[in-house]
Structure formats: C-alpha cells, structure tokens
Amino acid sequence: MSIASSIHPSTTVSKRSDHSIGVKDLSRFGIGSRRLWLGLTGVAAFIAIWKLAFLFHWVRPGTLPDPFAVPAAFAGEFQSHRLLPAIGSSLIHYVWGLGLGSLAGFLVGLAAATSRGFDDFQSLLARILRPIPPLAWVVFAIAWFQVSHAGAAFVIAIGVFWVNYFATFSGVRNVDPRHYELARAFHQDGLLRRIFTVTLPAAAPSILAGLRTGVGQAWMTLIAAELLGVPGMGQEMNAAAGVGAYDVVVVYMLVISAVYGICDGSFSIIENRLLRWRPK
Amino acid sequence: MTIAVREKDMMAKTEPVLVAEKLDYTFPGADRPVFGGVDFALAKGEFLSLVGGSGVGKSTVLRCAAGLLEPGAGRIVLQGGKAHSGRRRRSIVFQDSRLLPWQTVEANVAYGLHGLGLSRQEIAARVEDALKLTLMVDYAKRWPSELSGGQQQRVGIARALAVEPSVLLMDEPFSAVDALTRGRLQAELLNIWERRRMAVLFVTHDIEEAVLLSDRILVMGGVMGGSQPACITNHNPVDLARPRSRKEPEFFRVAATIADQLQ
Numbered sequence: 001m002s003i004a005s006s007i008h009p010s011t012t013v014s015k016r017s018d019h020s021i022g023v024k025d026l027s028r029f030g031i032g033s034r035r036l037w038l039g040l041t042g043v044a045a046f047i048a049i050w051k052l053a054f055l056f057h058w059v060r061p062g063t064l065p066d067p068f069a070v071p072a073a074f075a076g077e078f079q080s081h082r083l084l085p086a087i088g089s090s091l092i093h094y095v096w097g098l099g100l101g102s103l104a105g106f107l108v109g110l111a112a113a114t115s116r117g118f119d120d121f122q123s124l125l126a127r128i129l130r131p132i133p134p135l136a137w138v139v140f141a142i143a144w145f146q147v148s149h150a151g152a153a154f155v156i157a158i159g160v161f162w163v164n165y166f167a168t169f170s171g172v173r174n175v176d177p178r179h180y181e182l183a184r185a186f187h188q189d190g191l192l193r194r195i196f197t198v199t200l201p202a203a204a205p206s207i208l209a210g211l212r213t214g215v216g217q218a219w220m221t222l223i224a225a226e227l228l229g230v231p232g233m234g235q236e237m238n239a240a241a242g243v244g245a246y247d248v249v250v251v252y253m254l255v256i257s258a259v260y261g262i263c264d265g266s267f268s269i270i271e272n273r274l275l276r277w278r279p280k
Numbered sequence: 281m282t283i284a285v286r287e288k289d290m291m292a293k294t295e296p297v298l299v300a301e302k303l304d305y306t307f308p309g310a311d312r313p314v315f316g317g318v319d320f321a322l323a324k325g326e327f328l329s330l331v332g333g334s335g336v337g338k339s340t341v342l343r344c345a346a347g348l349l350e351p352g353a354g355r356i357v358l359q360g361g362k363a364h365s366g367r368r369r370r371s372i373v374f375q376d377s378r379l380l381p382w383q384t385v386e387a388n389v390a391y392g393l394h395g396l397g398l399s400r401q402e403i404a405a406r407v408e409d410a411l412k413l414t415l416m417v418d419y420a421k422r423w424p425s426e427l428s429g430g431q432q433q434r435v436g437i438a439r440a441l442a443v444e445p446s447v448l449l450m451d452e453p454f455s456a457v458d459a460l461t462r463g464r465l466q467a468e469l470l471n472i473w474e475r476r477r478m479a480v481l482f483v484t485h486d487i488e489e490a491v492l493l494s495d496r497i498l499v500m501g502g503v504m505g506g507s508q509p510a511c512i513t514n515h516n517p518v519d520l521a522r523p524r525s526r527k528e529p530e531f532f533r534v535a536a537t538i539a540d541q542l543q
C-alpha cells in the first residue's frame with residue numbers, strides 16, 4: 001500500500017449520504033409524501049425554536065435576528081445591489097480555485113498512481129504537506145497575492161487539490177488489472193488509448209466523488225478565506241456582523257447554502273450522466 | 281458434403297496456424313514451472329480442445345498462445361497469415377466475459393478494431409456481422425450490466441470474432457453460465473465455427489463439452505501426482521460424425537477414455 005492512502009484516513013472520499021439532496025432524491029419529495037411533510041415540519045420546528053430564542057432572549061439581546069425579519073433583510077440586500085455582486089465575486093475565486101485545484105489534484109494523483117517512480121518521488125512530500133490545513137496558507141496567500149481573488153483562489157485550490165489527489169490516486173490504483181489484460185489482448189494498450197478506454201472510465205466513480213467532495217469543501221474554505229477581506233459573501237457577512245446587522249448575516253448564510261445546493265445538484269446530474277453505465 | 285470437399289478439408293486441416301514448441305512457464309517468484317515441454321500444433325480450421333483439472337495450467341498455456349505471457353522457454357509460432365499482421369490473427373474469449381462496463385455492447389464489440397486502419401463503415405459492418413452471428417444484434421445499444429451472463433459471454437465472443445481471427449482462443453468460456461444456456465452456447469459456437477472456419481483452441485475442464493465440440497482433444501496433467509510440471513499427456517482425435525449427440529454410445533466411449541486419462 002502506498003503512503004498516500006495511509007496519511008489521512010479522514011479524507012477518504014465517500015459517496016454522499018442523506019444530508020445532501022441529490023437529484024434522484026428530489027423525486028422522493030413529491031407532494032403528499034411523508035418525507036416532504038416531515039421535512040417541512042422539521043424546518044418549521046427549527047424556525048419556531050429560533051423565534052422563541054429571539055423572544056425570550058436565550059442569547060445576548062441584539063445578537064440573534066428575528067427569523068421573520070430575514071426576508072426583508074434579503075430584499076434589502078438585493079435592492080441595495082450588494083447581494084448579486086457578492087455572489088458573483090465569490091463565484092470568481094470559487095470557480096478558479098476549484099478548477100485549478102481539482103485539475104492539479106487529478107493530474108498529480110493520476111501520475112502518482114500510474115508511475116511507480118513518480119509515486120516514490122512525491123509520497124514523502126505529500127506526507128509532509130498534506131496535514132497543513134488550507135487556511136494555514138492564508139498567510140502566504142496574502143503575502144503573495146495581497147487581498148485578491150487570486151489569494152482566495154489559491155487557498156481554495158490547496159484544499160481541493162488534496163481531495164482530488166487522493167480520490168484519483170485510489171481510483172486509478174484500484175482499476176481491475178483484468179481490464180488492462182483485455183486492452184493488451186486486443187492491442188489497445190497504447191498509453192493514451194489505455195488511459196482513455198480503461199484507466200479513466202474505471203476510476204471515474206472515485207474521481208467524480210472526489211470532484212464532488214471538492215465542490216463542497218471549496219465553499220467551506222472560500223467563506224473562511226473571505227472573512228479575511230477578499231470581496232464576496234464572506235466579507236459581506238463580516239461587514240454586516242461588524243455593524244450588528246445579524247439578519248444580513250443570516251441572509252448570506254442561507255444564500256451560501258442555496259448556492260452550494262445548486263452547485264452540488266448540478267454536479268450530481270453530470271455525475272449520474274457520466275456513470276449511467278453502472279448497474280442500477 | 282461431397283467427398284472432394286471433404287478431402288480438401290482434410291488437407292487444409294494439416295496446415296498449422298499456431299504451433300507451440302516446448303513451452304515452459306514459471307510464475308515470477310515460483311520455485312518450479314507450472315508446465316514444461318508443452319508441444320502442440322493447431323491446424324487451419326481445426327477445433328482443438330485442451331482439457332485438464334483445475335489449476336493444472338490450462339489458462340496459462342492459453343495466455344502464452346495469446347501472447348499475453350512470454351513463455352520461459354520454447355515459443356509460439358504463428359503461420360499462414362494473410363492480409364493482417366501476426367498480432368491480429370489471434371483473439372481471445374475469457375472465462376469472465378470481461379466486457380468494459382462503461383462501453384455499450386457495440387462499443388465493446390468494436391474494441392479490438394481500432395488501429396487496424398478500418399473505416400467507420402467497415403467497423404460498423406464488422407460489429408453488426410459479429411453481433412448477428414452471436415444473436416445479439418438487438419442488444420447493440422445496451423450496457424453490459426443489463427445483460428444476463430450468457431448474453432455477456434456472447435458479446436465477448438462477438439468481440440473476438442469481429443477482428444476476424446484465424447485463431448480463436450477460448451478459456452472456459454461457458455463454465456460460468458447455467459447448464460441450459462451452456463448447451464445453447466455450445467451449439468451456437470459450432471454453428472459460427474462451421475461458417476467462419478477459424479481454428480479454435482478451446483480450454484475446458486468439462487470432458488463432455490470437449491467431446492461435443494472438438495476435432496482433437498489434448499489432455500493436460502501433472503506428472504507424478506502434480507509434483508512435477510504439468511505437460512500434455514494424451515492426444516485424442518475425435519472421429520465422431522457431426523452433428524454429435526451426447527446420447528450416442530460412441531460419445532460415451534470417447535468421454536470415458538478421456539476421463540481415464542485424466543485420472
């Protein structure tokens with residue numbers, strides 16, 4: 001076994017479990033289904049508890065907004081032309097960071113899994129660098145890129161790099177060797193032909209699971225990176241908190257959740273399409 | 281069939297297409313060869329079976345014949361090829377159908393056709409032809425996971441036939457399907473062989489299957505109870521008229537002879 005898979009057991013890429021709503025799950029939310037009604041009840045219960053906490057001052061007064069004031073705060077943010085630019089700005093470093101980090105993680109993972117020499121070359125280095133949390137790189141991000149899209153993208157890229165690196169590595173290492181024998185038997189074992197007809201499709205479930213985990217992880221890193229001042233939703237949130245506008249903070253929290261839901265849902269459509277060959 | 285044709289057939293069958301000379305193979309790290317001194321010749325258009333107990337080295341012989349393993353000693357010689365290169369004259373059917381699950385049936389059948397310099401139309405025609413022979417045309421657009429075990433095996437055969445081999449290597453192709461399907465696949469294989477007349481090297485542990493299908497049966501066995509490398513212990517021509525029936529006494533006689541040799 002290689003070092004890569006033993007460094008960090010917690011980064012094992014797993015299939016999404018119940019908490020994320022994939023496309024297929026949506027059909028289970030048909031009107032009248034028990035799941036839908038219980039789900040709405042759960043949300044209502046949460047809002048009720050929140051309202052109670054607001055009414056009876058369970059936390060320091062002024063630090064918890066009225067849940068019913070959130071829609072108005074949302075409208076206010078939207079009309080003052082802060083919401084969409086913030087989302088747009090966040091998406092810029094999100095897309096760059098996610099794209100470059102995923103690509104680099106995929107390429108390095110693929111190379112390490114296919115070349116014994118490259119694996120030996122990189123595995124100790126990976127063991128040293130892997131445990132450093134992406135946010136620890138913020139210091140250098142600011143030093144090198146100032147407070148900019150590039151800096152935030154850099155921090156995001158580091159996080160998704162590792163996720164994709166491990167997912168690709170393990171996916172490629174676990175390709176059934178009988179498929180390679182088949183490629184040889186039918187003289188389809190030129191490097192590129194082998195990679196495109198066997199390696200990548202066989203490793204696709206793992207590679208895609210890695211990409212999808214990265215889609216989520218990038219959001220987490222992104223907001224944290226923006227709290228340091230890169231323009232975007234995280235920064236708007238921070239600014240709102242600074243003036244005690246906690247209802248606006250909640251608006252951004254919910255928008256983050258919604259944008260993540262859209263990204264993850266779109267990705268799951270792509271994933272299902274690419275993996276439609278798998279037995280149902 | 282007229283006598284003249286039969287004679288021509290007999291002559292054709294003495295012309296070898298694949299010859300194994302004193303093959304010897306040792307797995308990396310093993311202390312002795314799996315088999316040694318394995319000699320046989322596969323004649324043009326011949327159906328030759330290799331029978332033997334489990335683990336005796338049949339698949340390994342077949343892999344050497346396919347060029348997938350390099351024998352430690354001895355060699356495999358391919359002869360009498362026409363248009364295409366030696367590499368392309370052999371194709372193989374594995375025990376597990378070994379379809380690529382991410383390719384449709386037709387893409388799987390076309391798999392070995394890339395790099396042969398065929399046009400798109402030629403590839404499509406060959407695929408359709410092979411799927412017709414194996415009765416799988418209606419399944420061309422399906423995924424392998426949507427097929428039964430027997431159907432997957434048919435696609436595996438179609439993939440091997442599509443390259444139009446002069447030597448078809450088959451490693452226990454029917455051992456993983458139910459008895460009923462197996463009987464049907466055996467009949468279909470004979471039908472295809474009679475039409476295409478490629479030479480077949482067929483590995484099996486099923487004596488009746490070998491007697492039903494083959495012109496000749498090689499028996500492979502361990503020497504001294506398996507303490508020595510295995511080798512070919514017997515050559516048996518099968519002189520039964522085709523089509524053959526498992527119910528005939530002659531069939532039993534041949535099967536019993538081979539069973540004795542396997543003891």
Ligand SMILES: Nc1ncnc2c1ncn2[C@@H]1O[C@H](COP(=O)(O)OP(=O)(O)O)[C@@H](O)[C@H]1O
Binds near residue numbers: 307308334335340
């Ligand atoms: N990759 C391998 N490494 C070492 N030994 C092997 C390997 N594959 C097969 N063997 C051994 O070689 C022998 C012959 O195997 P095989 O050719 O598959 O037998 P058969 O097809 O007749 O059942 C068996 O005893 C098996 O244990």
Ligand SMILES: [Mg+2]
Binds near residue numbers: 339340451
């Ligand atoms: Mg075998």
